[in-house]
Amino acid sequence: MTKVLVVYHSRSGNTARMAQAVAEGAKSGGAEVVVKKVEEAALxxxxxxxxxxxxxxxxxxxLSAEMKGFIDGSVRVRGKLENKVGAAFTSSGSPTGGNETTLLSLIQGMLIHGMVIVGDPLETGGHYGAVAVGAPDAGVLIACQKLGERVGKLAKVVGGA
Ligand SMILES: Cc1cc2nc3c(=O)[nH]c(=O)nc-3n(C[C@H](O)[C@H](O)[C@H](O)COP(=O)(O)O)c2cc1C
Known part of the structure; x- marks a missing residue:
């Protein structure tokens, strides 16, 4: 069965809510899903x-320092994440407060691992991944679900190739 891992950092719950929606979407696409807070995630x-x-x-x-630390730690599994499918999501306080640069920073690490990145074509999404400004509204939660679903489906095709 295709396995999708969702790792997130969240202090006030907005990104955590998005993580749950991504997980719901991946599950609805038939994947087995594990959701972990970044503090609890292992290599x-x-x-x-x-x-x-x-x-x-x-x-x-x-991205927050907690997530940057996790990505930096993944140097220890360099070469072992190649061809896995990746995507990113973020919550910002302001619509122009750097949410897109955050997504690109998250994606940068995945590209360096040789992963295959899924973008977001939905109008409610954020082009480079799912974005919420503050608490995610219904449209953002749908974008998160769709993103998770597409990661699961694509991983079934290319994952571990
Ligand atoms: C230390 C700190 C720095 C922040 N910097 C930004 C920022 O540069 N741009 C922005 O739009 N929001 C910024 N915010 C707001 C958060 O991105 C926003 O509240 C987000 O929804 C928090 O997500 P969470 O509920 O998952 O913790 C910052 C918040 C904190 C605590």
Missing amino acids: EDLTGADGIVLGAPTYFGT
Whole structure:
């Protein structure tokens, strides 16, 4: 069965809510899903997944230090994440507060691992991944679900290739 891992950091719950919606979408697409707070995620979670979706709040225009630390730690599994499918989501306080640069920073790490990245073509989404400004509204939650679903479906095709 295709495995999708959702790892997120969240202080006030907005990114956490998005993570649950991403997980719901991946499950609805038929994947087995594990959702972990970044503090609880291990490198084995990354290597054991076919699809990996990372979410962090936008802090000073980029991802939070907690998520950056997790990505930096993944250097220890360099070479083992190749061809896994990845996507990103973020919550920011302001619509122009750096949510897109946060998504690109999250994606950058995945590209360096040789992963295959899923974007977001939905009008309610955020082009480079799912974006919420503050608490995610119904449209954002749908974008998160669709993103999770597409990661699961694509991982079934290319994951571990
Ligand atoms: C330390 C800190 C820095 C932040 N920097 C930004 C920022 O640069 N741009 C922005 O739009 N929001 C910024 N915010 C607001 C958060 O991105 C926003 O409240 C987000 O929804 C929090 O997500 P969470 O509920 O998952 O913790 C910042 C919040 C904190 C605590």
